[in-house]
Amino acid sequence: MRIALATAIAAWEQDADLPPLLEAFARAGIGAEALAWDDPTVSWSRFDAVLLRSTWDYAVRRDAFLDWCGRVEKATRLVNPLETVRWNSDKRYLADLAARGVAIVPTVFIESDRDLPRIAEQSGEFVLKPSVGAGSRHAARFDPTQAAEADRHARRLLAEGYCVLLQPYLEAVDEHGESALVHIGGRYTHAIRKGPLLPRGGTASDLLFAAEDIRPRIATDAEHSAAERVLAALPHPALYARVDLLPGKTGPLLLELELVEPSLFFEGSEDAADALVDALVESLQG
Ligand SMILES: Nc1ncnc2c1ncn2[C@@H]1O[C@H](COP(=O)(O)OP(=O)(O)O)[C@@H](O)[C@H]1O
Ligand SMILES: [Mg+2]
Incomplete structure (x- = not known):
């Protein structure tokens, strides 16, 4: 199993949740890597799932982001899914x-x-x-x-x-x-x-x-x-x-x-990072 953790070029290495989350994936023996959603060279179909994490600039180009989510969802599993992201990315x-x-x-x-x-x-x-x-x-x-x-x-x-x-x-x-x-x-x-x-x-x-x-x-x-x-x-x-x-x-x-790209404050809450890995694996197997 291989998981992509989606961040953004503009947020590169600024997401404090990524190191503890990557460690949690490693503890579970699952390959995971952080990649920027707006890096056009990434082939998302290589992954069993793309987990949205620090795509923090989606708000300044929501249409492009939703298009990208749609493309990812055609290629693999997007978490949270497109319908959730579409609904939740507008505070209405x-x-x-x-x-x-x-x-x-x-x-x-x-x-x-x-x-x-x-x-x-x-x-x-x-x-x-x-x-x-x-x-x-x-x-x-x-x-x-x-x-x-x-x-x-x-x-x-x-x-x-x-x-x-x-x-x-x-x-x-x-x-x-x-x-x-x-x-x-x-x-x-x-x-x-x-x-x-x-x-x-x-x-x-x-x-x-x-x-x-x-x-x-x-x-x-x-x-x-x-x-x-x-x-x-x-x-x-x-x-x-x-x-x-x-x-x-x-x-x-x-x-x-x-429900899109919240900081989940894993620093000091490693159990929560493990819980996310477990929940993701369960959802992919279920
Ligand atoms: N109605 C409000 N009363 C008091 N503080 C607010 C209110 N709305 C927003 N804020 C402050 O502004 C911050 C950002 O607003 P928020 O609605 O969380 O938008 P976002 O985090 O998506 O930019 C909040 O974390 C809070 O500190
Ligand atoms: Mg807020």
Whole structure:
């Protein structure tokens, strides 16, 4: 068995999950190698499966990425599969999950100029971000006095072809941080705390991914239940899933569900890397 771990040229050797994951494959006696999705010289059919890992630049060229996923899926097994990636690579999936009863961060979807007046209705701090996004790129936090600036930011994103998400800034993140609960093969493995990322004043990061303050976290019972409700509502299969939660007034709210290329924080969680290898092997044999 041979497995390709898909990263990106732009992320080359920056994915801290790859060394522990490669070690886990070696422990299981399985050949695995990291390759960039955007390296045109790779023959993906050589592999029994292509496991998406740090394809972090998909958000800036989603169509090309989905085309590539489609080609890989014709040649071999893609994990997570194309249908899952297509659905999950645009944050409008939040609306689907809300319709299935998941408690999400309250979100207005700005699809065109006509929806822009919703920005001026905000009474507290708020966030604008593209519906196709990762690594906090183009996510920005504003206060109500900055409606004009926010309007310009939203127009810029619309002009680039994105739908724009408008959310209240959930300020409990400043204290509690964000909780990311990792699930592999449908089972919880571990959680981390991510510190707050958006500075006051409407500055948006233009980097591929913003620097993050990551620590281990013991998830609360409420966070576990929230994550389980999200996973029970999935419309498509997922071998790995990361559920990112922010504290709301009535309990944890879904900020993001990551089924494409989430960091899974394997450093210090070697068991979780082994679990991913086991789950992948089982899915290929089943
Ligand atoms: N509504 C919000 N309230 C508070 N912080 C937010 C909110 N939306 C985003 N953030 C912050 O911005 C970061 C990036 O936003 P996120 O929705 O996770 O997009 P992505 O990680 O795909 O770029 C989050 O990790 C969080 O720190
Ligand atoms: Mg995020």
